[in-house]
Amino acid sequence: MSDALLEFEGLGKSFGGVRALDGLDMRVKRGEILGLIGPNGSGKTTSFNVVTGIYSPSQGRVRFDGQDITGLSARKVYEAGIARTFQRSRLCLPLSIFDNIMIGNHARLDNGLWFNLIRRGALRRQVEEGYDKARELVAGFSRELAGRMFEPVGALPMIERRRIEICRALVSGPKLLLLDEPSAGMTHDETAQLMDDILAVRDRMDDLSIIIIEHEMGVIERLTDHCVVLSYGRKISEGSYAQIAADPEVQSAYLGVD
């Protein structure tokens, strides 16, 4: 097996006349944290949406873990081992913390009609197992939060919602975690806390690979092993944070837009 877990080959996605992705080549190594950066509208979120099957690409291929996943449905991509968070939080606000995390655990839950309506004893064991797992995950972020598993998510502040969203993505034990601007809408201190959390997750699950989209350069510097910089749907630079930060093309792309 190659050391690349995820590979884009000439990936393209157009919306009408807009080329959101324009022949993107990219590789994510097993176990690494890759930072995906670029100005607003440069195609970062679109690349996540194409990988996770929300959009199918106009051109190019996506390979994941030795398998061609180009154009697979969102459901198949999840089953292959990719889980994500969203730039604008997409939790189910009226549902409890536990329910939200169990949505992420869908692959392991029996959704049969007979099982759910009639085999209540077996269902109960699954619920208890799921609860232990969800509680342990949440406790890894915050003990206090783990004591409130049956409260609706809508009552929680932003940072807690981000944590729940990450737990929902992690509970299925994915090989690749996609984080779309986890610091969006949070204060400086909260961002720092969340970074500690993400690093702690990586220490606990050492074969987990992560792609993180971020505008906060401090976050990128602290978390990532490798960075890819996008502009107008194309890769304009890659390397360690120090390398890309020193790249004049990167500087001009940011300056040109801001």
Add this chain to the structure above:
Amino acid sequence: MTDKTTPKSGWLGLPPLAVGLGAVAATAVYGWLFLLAESEIAVLGLVALAALGGWALGRTGLPDTLDAAMRGHGRSMNGAILLGLLAVIFLLGEEHFPLLMLTTMLLYMTVALGLNVQFGLTGMVNFAGAAFFGMGAYTAAVLTAHSAVPPLLILVAGGVIAAAIGFLLIVPVVRTAGHYSAVVTIAFGVLFKTFLEVNDVLGGPQGLMVGPMKLFGWDFNSSPVLLGVEMSFYVNYALLGGGLAVLAFVLTQRLERSWLGLTLDSVRLDETASACFGLNVVRAKVLAFTFGNVLAGVAGALYGMMISFIAPNSFTFADSLLMVSIVLLGGLGSLWGTALAAAIVVLLPEKLQILQEYRFLLFSGLVILMLLFRPQGLLPRKVRSYFPSWRPQQ
């Protein structure tokens, strides 16, 4: 919030079970009096009593204590509710009309519980509830007239026909995002009556006779005798209708308290995110739609047998809207709310003849007020608890 243990004492310092049993008994007595009340003054008085009493008691700790009773003493409470229903049926005994109303209410409750799975849990509004109900009734009419199928199986057939037609209707549009499924049910709900009216095989505008329910050789149109008293034949239908409503309630509640219920909620709240976690959105929608239509079809078949004569006018689009308003008034996803609202929507106009003519206006007005001032409904749904007696380690 975090304290999930059953309190020893609740409302007025009484044990929750005592409060719960008292509430069930009071509700049964109230229901009995209401169904028997004849003069408009008496009915208005009872309505005012319920409205004021409900409002005032809702502000004391009563709802929490009732909740604790249901969680901590589920079996006793369920048994008491069943006994209460039986007591009301047998106390009404010889009264034809109140028993007919009670059974109609129980059957509407069954339909509304199904609509609540579709609308409240899955977010698919079904504007053809009365049409699926009618399909059950017409299935019963055709099968009792032209076949020797045992009536109990005819009830099942009513559910199967409604589910099958619903399936054919929804499958072509279920993949499309947005409100196509609602639009399809509107079209179907409107056309159903017209289809019946022009269809001579199904009796046209005059409708069809429906044969009676029979169970183990017992004809439901004959009067049962209990302790020497000859009772109304509607007692038969009330008992079976009650059994059906209870079964519908138990199944719907189990559905809500399960992974499937969670899947339906997730599909309603965010289809895209659901798909990103492997949920099969199409399956969930088809399943919820079918589940609801089965309940409507079975209830409709029994309804047809009970009233013994059906016509297109009993299954209009307006009736479908009334069924949707039950779900909205009770509270989306709330099963007790649905039960309460079904009682209000079915019984109130029957009891207050002045309302009969304006009932569509009245309930549309009520729904609008409810959406404006109390969108969560009369008895708002709570956060899911899979097993009410389960108290996990916090």
